[in-house]
Amino acid sequence: MAKSENIPVPAVRRLSLYLRQLEAFNEDNRTTVSSRELGEALALSDAQVRKDLACFGQFGHPGIGYRVPELIQQVRRILGTDRISHVLLVGAGNLGRALIAFRGFAKRGFELVAVFDKDAAKIGEMTGGPNAIRIQPLSEMPATVRKHAIRVGILAVPAAAAQQAAEEMVVAGIRGILNFAPVTLQVGAEVEGASVDLAIHLEQLSFQVSGSPA
Amino acid sequence: MAKSENIPVPAVRRLSLYLRQLEAFNEDNRTTVSSRELGEALALSDAQVRKDLACFGQFGHPGIGYRVPELIQQVRRILGTDRISHVLLVGAGNLGRALIAFRGFAKRGFELVAVFDKDAAKIGEMTGGPNAIRIQPLSEMPATVRKHAIRVGILAVPAAAAQQAAEEMVVAGIRGILNFAPVTLQVGAEVEGASVDLAIHLEQLSFQVSGSPA
DNA sequence: CTATGTGAACAGCTTCACAGCG
DNA sequence: CGCTGTGAAGCTGTTCACATAG
Numbered sequence: 001m002a003k004s005e006n007i008p009v010p011a012v013r014r015l016s017l018y019l020r021q022l023e024a025f026n027e028d029n030r031t032t033v034s035s036r037e038l039g040e041a042l043a044l045s046d047a048q049v050r051k052d053l054a055c056f057g058q059f060g061h062p063g064i065g066y067r068v069p070e071l072i073q074q075v076r077r078i079l080g081t082d083r084i085s086h087v088l089l090v091g092a093g094n095l096g097r098a099l100i101a102f103r104g105f106a107k108r109g110f111e112l113v114a115v116f117d118k119d120a121a122k123i124g125e126m127t128g129g130p131n132a133i134r135i136q137p138l139s140e141m142p143a144t145v146r147k148h149a150i151r152v153g154i155l156a157v158p159a160a161a162a163q164q165a166a167e168e169m170v171v172a173g174i175r176g177i178l179n180f181a182p183v184t185l186q187v188g189a190e191v192e193g194a195s196v197d198l199a200i201h202l203e204q205l206s207f208q209v210s211g212s213p214a
Numbered sequence: 215m216a217k218s219e220n221i222p223v224p225a226v227r228r229l230s231l232y233l234r235q236l237e238a239f240n241e242d243n244r245t246t247v248s249s250r251e252l253g254e255a256l257a258l259s260d261a262q263v264r265k266d267l268a269c270f271g272q273f274g275h276p277g278i279g280y281r282v283p284e285l286i287q288q289v290r291r292i293l294g295t296d297r298i299s300h301v302l303l304v305g306a307g308n309l310g311r312a313l314i315a316f317r318g319f320a321k322r323g324f325e326l327v328a329v330f331d332k333d334a335a336k337i338g339e340m341t342g343g344p345n346a347i348r349i350q351p352l353s354e355m356p357a358t359v360r361k362h363a364i365r366v367g368i369l370a371v372p373a374a375a376a377q378q379a380a381e382e383m384v385v386a387g388i389r390g391i392l393n394f395a396p397v398t399l400q401v402g403a404e405v406e407g408a409s410v411d412l413a414i415h416l417e418q419l420s421f422q423v424s425g426s427p428a
Numbered sequence: 429c430t431a432t433g434t435g436a437a438c439a440g441c442t443t444c445a446c447a448g449c450g
Numbered sequence: 451c452g453c454t455g456t457g458a459a460g461c462t463g464t465t466c467a468c469a470t471a472g
Contacts, residue, residue, distance in 0.1 A: 054433055063471070201408050209390040276452075279452090
């Protein structure tokens with residue numbers, strides 16, 4: 001039975017990995033999978049897989065394992081990606097444009113419906129590449145957020161502009177920010193933040209590669 | 215004194231955050247910082263900051279705090295970024311090109327010195343934008359890795375090509391892979407891996423935004 | 429016999445609280 | 451005094467081992 005409280009944060013992170021792997025199994029027409037198989041594909045123990053899933057309900061079938069399509073549906077429901085979520089982007093620079101062209105979002109239940117930039121020269125311009133979309137001024141953000149019921153936004157502006165842009169996103173009604181700028185955003189507790197800093201990931205690898213013995 | 219063993223993985227992750235914040239303080243010409251101030255800027259407790267740093271040595275000065283330039287130097291040394299590290303990129307698609315144009319690497323001690331792609335049509339082409347660089351065939355990777363003493367590589371190819379590309383990187387001598395493809399790479403224990411999956415980060419935000427009360 | 433779900437044991441990380449130094 | 455460094459305590463997450471179900 002679902003332990004509605006006491007859900008470890010790491011378990012939620014792994015839930016996304018389970019979903020990704022389950023979808024891979026599903027495309028290979030696997031119908032069931034055991035906790036051991038799922039764990040092996042993700043370098044986790046079987047017990048870990050079972051404990052994580054047990055946080056949210058009883059999805060397994062003793063002697064059988066987990067039915068792949070069923071579990072996919074359940075995990076999507078838990079993560080809130082069983083319906084399409086509208087997402088916006090602030091910052092149409094190099095990274096922002098790469099994100100617009102990225103086709104991986106739709107597959108996972110996200111649709112990029114609006115792009116904003118501070119630079120007046122970019123406003124109104126259509127971005128190139130696939131999924132082209134019109135760039136709007138920041139002033140239109142509150143209305144667009146309301147219109148499309150957007151809750152999550154991606155922030156891809158230079159470090160110096162990030163804090164202010166984040167504040168404008170919060171004012172516009174954004175509840176979760178995926179931040180690509182190399183700064184720690186100071187936002188209220190009512191807003192969730194997640195950061196991706198490319199240089200930091202390289203640093204971590206650098207440490208691991210230097211530190212481990214040959 | 216440095217506890218040369220028993221270094222918590224989370225402490226190493228935070229080390230990169232400390233460095234980033236210290237550099238921000240340094241640009242504001244702050245000369246010293248206390249564990250409390252450093253922690254506040256990163257939403258961590260003062261004790262956490264002290265414990266983390268104490269894993270690697272005694273850098274603080276009682277009554278004063280930490281001297282900013284001194285600590286920056288120490289942390290860089292620990293992370294292995296006190297010298298420039300050469301990095302390669304596999305995959306010159308949308309994301310790859312955005313990474314090539316990204317100026318944030320150099321500031322943190324990384325230099326992108328080579329780009330590889332499987333697509334014969336792209337070979338030899340110079341990428342556009344800043345930091346333009348020639349695209350090489352995968353067959354040249356082993357020689358280039360040796361020539362530039364490259365240890366870390368960025369993998370930015372489609373999911374279906376990622377595993378094979380990763381294996382070629384390992385054969386070429388790469389020791390750490392930063393993977394942007396939405397798959398779990400199966401690599402030997404002698405190779406370090408780190409993954410960035412944009413859809414997964416959005417999923418996590420989606421969960422947090424849905425799950426928390428209004 | 430296979431594979432889940434789960435209490436109990438274990439390990440690891442964080443917080444606390446304070447001695448000690450400048 | 452202010453602030454670090456650190457043992458001890460507390461807490462959270464993981465692994466183990468087994469009862470249970472198909």
